Amino acid sequence: MRRLLNTLFVLTEEAYLSLKNENVVVQIGDKKLAAVPLRSIEQILCFSYKGASPALMGKCAEFDVNLSFYSPNGRYYCSIFGEKNRNVLLRREQFRIADNEAQSLPIAKSFILGKVFNCRWVLERTKRDHALRVNVERIAQQSALLHSALAEMGGCSNIDELRGLEGNAAKNYFLAFDDLVLRSKDDFYFEARSRRPPLDRLNALLSFVYTLLTHDCTAALQGVGLDPYVGFMHTDRPGRVSLALDLMEELRPVLADRFALSLINTGVIKPVDFEEQENGAVFLNEKGRKVVLSAWQKRKTEELTHPFLKEKMPWGLVPYIQALLLVRTLRGDLDAYPPLMWK
Missing domain, CATH: 1.20.120.920 (CRISPR-associated endonuclease Cas1, C-terminal domain)
Incomplete structure (x- = not known):
């Protein structure tokens, strides 16, 4: 896991992302690796095949935190955008x-x-x-x-x-x-x-x-x-x-x-x-x-x-x-x- 440019990079392919008290929780099985406040980041790039919980995806959309999913080898799958969708203005x-x-x-x-x-x-x-x-x-x-x-x-x-x-x-x-x-x-x-x-x-x-x-x-x-x-x-x-x-x-x-x-x-x-x-x-x-x-x-x-x-x-x-x-x-x-x- 790396945090750079207000972006959380989740690089461990067995990691699963979930939500707890407005924090994104990174865990492998029952082991908690980190908890990062959603309000402190702009986006999450996840290179894990286990993905994220629906609750986290919904909260990311609510907080306008872009959540993008990739395969562990870097193949792009999809992204979750917030209601305001700042990417429209960016594009x-x-x-x-x-x-x-x-x-x-x-x-x-x-x-x-x-x-x-x-x-x-x-x-x-x-x-x-x-x-x-x-x-x-x-x-x-x-x-x-x-x-x-x-x-x-x-x-x-x-x-x-x-x-x-x-x-x-x-x-x-x-x-x-x-x-x-x-x-x-x-x-x-x-x-x-x-x-x-x-x-x-x-x-x-x-x-x-x-x-x-x-x-x-x-x-x-x-x-x-x-x-x-x-x-x-x-x-x-x-x-x-x-x-x-x-x-x-x-x-x-x-x-x-x-x-x-x-x-x-x-x-x-x-x-x-x-x-x-x-x-x-x-x-x-x-x-x-x-x-x-x-x-x-x-x-x-x-x-x-x-x-x-x-x-x-x-x-x-x-x-x-x-x-x-x-x-x-x-x-x-x-x-x-x-x-x-x-x-």
Whole structure:
């Protein structure tokens, strides 16, 4: 159980939530873990398969405490909203900002600044930790280009210009990506990012992990009351979770890319976990997907100290924390959205 940003996170999958004297009681069987006054929190995110009592759900609705249910693995189920339903006002504000480029640009900038900053530090970490095994000169050169891109983005005046700068930064980052592969380079080489379909094993792995991260970001946004389909940088398109794609930009390098590389560099994922189709497309096979899914859930239990909140938390909570910070930004509680900037 964690309490962050006036939000109660219930992470123990056997926990059951009940009501006692206007407190939410968290318990496992007959053992009481905690009692938190409902008046002291704004929402509850519950990752337990046992759920909550009808009395608690009714009291949450009465006190305007949003109660969202997820599977232990983070799949979003549903939410209980109060009669006043502040999410209506939140979503209207989201839509207004999304329709106004002058207002959406600062938020989009924050997403991309976080992404480029994190891309640079993925390179810097490799240069520092594996100097004798990598092309330090090439990594340093691409890192310097990313550093310059950060300065350029500060003066960006419109979304199209920001997209162009982000595209160039991503290209420079991926030019050094092959150097981050430390073993089995003949099997997991990287020449360029390829999608729809991926054309090599590393691209296939990245695409699958990006899909997992997209699902986590979508679930996080749904749970905090935002519409994952209305973004600030990614344009609206039927069936596309544009805001989830916005949110995951800053998380790609540190959550997805480093995870994919660690699977290769530690030998967890192997060439036999992939299959190549007649058209040259490469995908994870069933065994490979199971290996990645198992490792992904384990990765989400590892802890970091959040650079903005200065609090320790599992990596799996990061999309939810960033979604909550985005909510606070849209409501005007924060002057600007603080992306996750990791070192």
